[in-house]
Amino acid sequence: MQLVRLKKTTHWGRLPVLLLCAVALLSAASGASAQGGSPQGDDSTASRKSAADLLNRIHEAAQQQNYEGTFVYQRGTTVQSSRITHSAARSDGEYESLESLDGKPRKMLRHDDDMYTFVPERHLLVVEKRQNKDSFPSLLATGGEQVLSVYDPKILGTDRVAGIDSQVIELDPKDAWRFAYKFWADSKTGLLLRAQTLGPDGQVLEQLSFSQVKIGGTVDRSAIANGIKNINGWTVVRPPVQPVDMEAQGWKITPNVPGFREIRELRRPMASREEGQPPIPVDQAVFSDGLAAISIFVEPVEKNSRKEGAGDSGATHVLVKRRGDFWITLLGEVPQATLQQFASAIEYKPSK
Secondary structure (H helix, E strand, O other): OOHHHHHHHHHHHHOEOOOOOOHHHHHHHHHHHHHOOOOHHHHHHHHHHHHHHHHHHHHHHHHHOOEEEEEEEEEOOEEEEEEEEEEEEOOOEEEEEEEEOOOOOOEEEEEOOEEEEEEHHHOEEEEEEOOOOOEOOOOOOOOHHHHHOOEEEEEEEEEEEOOEEEEEEEEEEOOOOOOEEEEEEEOOOOOEEEEEEEOOOOOEEEEEEEEEEEEOOOOOOHHHHHHHHOOOOOEEEOOOOEEOOOOOOOEEEOOOOOOOEEEEEEEEEEOOOOOOOOOEEEEEEEEEOOOOEEEEEEEEOOOOOOOOEEEEEOOEEEEEEEEOOEEEEEEEOOOHHHHHHHHHOEEEOOOO
16 A cells, blocks of 8 residues: 555545534524523533534535535645536435546546546546545534534634635634634535635645535536446446454554544455555554544555655645554544554554
């Protein structure tokens, strides 16, 4: 498994972006002020509940609204544009098209959790199940309550993005284990319009932003459905991703980092670096605090000339450690110290 492959998946695969709508927060704050005489603790509790409800509601809105537009992803000197079309109907679920507009052509078509990724230069089609529902412009890997246990919301007023009125809110971490986030959400629907990941000094580490978007109305889902059906002539690959019990394999991961919880464990094949060799089985554990995610990959050392080390690109950090006969790769949109803390909490005892 090469680090460059891991890094590439962070901006066109998962797209680690988050959203929060401030409209109801403002309303809740105004209502609390109008009541007068309410204890400060009650106001805080009500505000927290409103924020948690909004996080969940807006995450759902990204899956239930019809929208189409172009968004730009920026990380350091990297700039990438993508076109997205999303249609949702109670009778037939979600249809989505995501197409890269820069670099090598890529297109992903999705019907609910069935994903079809087209790689034209290799005439290859990768068919797999969606593992997460927090890709742009969705939000949560877990619940809103978990998010607010480690982030404090700060309402910053109104703005306009892609010609649409929006509310701006910042989520500041309560500790140094994670980054801050700043969001612009459509005032009417709550759809995320722009998201920034901020460093300790407030610098923008990563940004995704719609440059043009239409929300609501009718979206032609027939083109997506036909694209999924008409795959004659493509070489179809279905990666055998399956659940795995890493503890049964001898691994114990107990990081002392507030807010992060394990949300899934998977085994997936990674192409060998040596031509003609079979794929390498790689186990993956994913932890999330609701917004930020950390993946821990475990692969055998055999036939793999890796080196220990660390690196970063924008908000994404990577750490590689060797543990006996295994390489441990940690990848996440968190500070390097967080990955180090996770790495120190990994134990291995061979199963008997």
